[in-house]
Structures are given as structure tokens and as C-alpha cells.
Amino acid sequence: MTIPVEGRVTKRRPGSAKGGLAVADSRPVFRNGRVHGLRCTVCRNPSAQRDLPWCPLCRGRLRADSFSPSGSMWASTRVDIPVGVRKPPFALGYIDLDDGPRVLAHLVVPESVPIDTRVTVTGVEHGDLVAQVLS
Numbered sequence: 718m719t720i721p722v723e724g725r726v727t728k729r730r731p732g733s734a735k736g737g738l739a740v741a742d743s744r745p746v747f748r749n750g751r752v753h754g755l756r757c758t759v760c761r762n763p764s765a766q767r768d769l770p771w772c773p774l775c776r777g778r779l780r781a782d783s784f785s786p787s788g789s790m791w792a793s794t795r796v797d798i799p800v801g802v803r804k805p806p807f808a809l810g811y812i813d814l815d816d817g818p819r820v821l822a823h824l825v826v827p828e829s830v831p832i833d834t835r836v837t838v839t840g841v842e843h844g845d846l847v848a849q850v851l852s
């Protein structure tokens with residue numbers, strides 16, 4: 718179930734639609750061609766999550782940062798079962814952004830791609846990052 722909240726679509730448990738507690742949406746934000754997240758002011762560790770209280774590595778303070786949309790595929794897979802609004806086949810994978818964190822993205826082409834393939838995040842679909850292979 719998706720509900721527009723503060724200008725963006727987010728996933729929430731059905732209970733929140735009926736007055737229950739909202740669930741934090743930990744998915745990265747893609748805006749103005751950049752992936753937005755946090756970076757530690759002490760150890761420089763990047764994170765695509767936006768609601769961390771402190772750095773998970775050193776407990777240092779975090780500040781907002783944005784990252785290049787390009788990176789290398791860390792792992793990917795093809796999915797052959799329906800999941801939510803997604804109809805099979807579709808593919809998703811983890812991308813190590815060049816100057817940022819590892820993020821999960823759906824792939825434009827519904828096939829897994831080799832490790833270290835160059836990819837770039839191109840947008841958002843159903844609140845999830847979408848990426849395509851760079852030619």
C-alpha cells in the first residue's frame with residue numbers, strides 16, 4: 718500500500734492508514750539527479766538512510782549529504798514472482814555509489830547484471846530507486 722506523505726509516496730503498514738503509528742521509510746531519496754542521505758562528520762561514513770540518530774560505525778554526528786547517482790553493481794538478481802505492485806520478471810540489485818553508500822535499486826532491464834557493471838540511478842518508481850546499465 719502506498720500513501721502520499723509530505724509530497725512523496727511512502728510505504729506504510731495498513732494500520733497507519735487507519736490512525737496507527739507510521740513506519741519510517743528508510744528508502745533513499747533521489748532528487749535533482751542525486752541520491753540524498755547522511756554522512757558522518759567524524760569518519761565520513763555515508764548512509765542512504767535519512768533517519769539514523771548517529772553514525773552506525775563510530776556514533777559520530779551526521780549531516781545531510783548527497784551522492785553521485787553512478788556506481789558499480791555489487792550484486793543483482795532477477796525476480797520471477799510478483800511482489801507488491803511489481804509483476805515478474807523484474808530485477809534489482811545493490812549499487813556501490815561512487816562517492817556514497819550501497820543502495821538497493823530496481824533495474825530497468827529485467828535481468829541480473831555482472832558484478833562491477835557500471836550503472837546509474839535514473840529515477841524513482843513506486844518509491845524505489847531505478848537504475849540502468851551505463852553503455
Ligand SMILES: [Zn+2]
Pocket residue numbers: 757758759760761762772773774775776777
Ligand atoms: Zn562515523
